[in-house]
Amino acid sequence: MTNLLLALVLLASLIAVAWPFLFYPLILRLLPTRAETPVVGPVPSASLLFCAYNEAAAMPEKLANLAMLKARHPTLEILAFDDGSSDDTAALIAAQGDLVTLLRGPGRSGKAHGMKLLAARARGDILIFTDANVLLDPDAIDNLLARYADPAVGGVLGSLHYLGEGDSATAAVGSLYWRIEERLKDEESRTGNVLGADGSIFSIRRSLYPEFPDSVLDDLTVSMAVVFAGKRLVKAKDVIARERLVTGRKDEYRRKVRIAARAWHTHRHLRPQLRRMAAIDRFKYASRKIVRWFGGLFILTGAIAAGVLALRLSPMLYMTGAIGIALLAWIGLRSRGGPLAALVDILIAYAATLQGVLKAMSGRTVTTWNPAKSR
Template identity: 50%
Template sequence: MILFVLAILFLLLFLYPFLVYPMILKRLPERPLATPVPGESPSFTLVFCAYNEEPALPEKLANLRALKARHPDLEILAYSDMSTDRTLEMLQAEPGLLTAVPATERLGKAWGMRQLVARARGDVIIFTDANVILEETAIDRLGDYFSDPEIGTVAGHLQYIKDGTSETADIGHQYWSLEERIKALESRTGSTMGADGSIFARRRKDYPEVPPHLLDDLTASISPLFDGYRVISAPDVIAYERLTTDSGDEYRRKRRIACRAFNTHRHLAPKLRKMGGLDRFKYVSHKWLRWMSPFFLAASAVCALLWLVSELGFAGLLIGLVAGLVAWGIWKSGHRKARKAGEILLALVATGQGILESLRGKTYQTWTPAASRNT
């Protein structure tokens, strides 16, 4: 009976950050934003890092020209991390649009962002990626939010563009839709727990030192919360990114991000413990329990199997093995829903592997863009 209870408990812990936590957020009291103050908009610097982004740059540069036409005072800085294609050449070919900062050795995105922030003159830094396209009104909306002196970080709303159909892209889209809803609910009640590097903005003042092997977007976006600012999600600051359709690319990306994210969590732990009670609750619910979800699911399955064996003996073990084989057969059958379930399981395994790599001391510093993302 204890094993059965443990199986249910671990299953509930697995489901909590995805199903229960959003329901709790809906019932928390709202903390409204201040009304934008006309004429109070700060100055902006837009920054991004690139490594071998030649296929994505024509669309990116066209987007930057449109943003610059709308906001002539916008400063744009781009860092090329020892690209081996024409990335640096293409960036340097636009001196009237942006300032290209070439690397002298490959040290990764966190290092590159630090170099760009050190050169920036804007009151607010807009962080984005080389393959992300911003709506032309995004900076107008950011100006409205940052007219509120309580706002330290604004997380934009990323919309994924699906080229064709694949289970990997579908699951990525559904997962990100859930993530955006949770960030909006967190923001409604005070602050959200950081931002994704695709699109966010924060005040330049007190930009943190980010070790090169950590997630610069999580560290930079959440750190204003430690200084008493709000970190909010903005549904009208919209950006677009193409979804990767290759399962292998996505697995490696999730594993790398999970490892870097958990290394970042350990680095930030002393400051995280000093947050207010509500923010600590949000962080544990949104971040820590989600990182642990692969282990909760595995523990639930093991406890369920052990319970079957304790209740039915060899027959229970046989039932468990048959159930596993049936599930494997359904997945290999190619049925669309089964493939989606397989993609979810692969994402969980990638996250779990990344967490274990972090605990063993592994670090990731540099990155390679997914081939399918840039086509």
């Protein structure tokens, strides 16, 4: 392999890693704005749904938040699914029977299964999905339902604001990543459709709720059904949800492996419909999903190309670089903050995502979840 070819492989790897965070946002900014066209009509009814497993610590604050939302919206239906919790989660929810209707699972069956049961039970025109540890701002429901005044809008995402950014390097990296993610969704929404939601806060018209297996990510599957139906999936900056960041590396690693594995299964399940999307939506999906899922592979390929190139140019340069990188990685792993710790956490996140994708490609999946202990 010639030095030129090695340099080209290194350059291509760097571009691929930077694509979702640098080149893709720049391209989005060049696209025209697609305006919404609201019409005068009644405010639709809504059902708020969430699943919980061993969230007893978060339940008092969650239930107080729901009571506040219910006071502002007396007709809001609130449904919860307990996935066989071994703590007091179900008891705490059941004690608020006038506020929340509780469905109990037979054991560990997973969030996707629970959400399907809740959606089948819900009566609201709009289904609002959130997580057990997420709190909504007082105006969130008002602002969310207002976007459905446009009949072309089939789904609305909210904005997630993380708490605890300074608690650890892992939390700081997670917060930075999510701020970038939020800006990308803002630009995608401005130019047409957001390509997928996360489970913290999003909504769809009940008539668009799809059928799907328990092995997929329900939030991605359900939100993409809006795009497949020819409706708009948009993001509302003023629909604000708040969640505490994961601060432990092990917790975050396991979380990313689980999400990536289920995301790949979701991709395979949705592939026939993805191929029928408009060209601009296929471009968005590939840029924000597929390229990012394989970011760890691009980093590994680039590192190998850089190492071989350095070795061909000068063995001393190769040895010096290898020792320097190993030393910086050691310092970063032992640090709780600072740029080196942040860099290590970024690399760990890429490794976890790649492991999850490879796990799913081998046929394995994850249907259940556990709350992070370091939240």
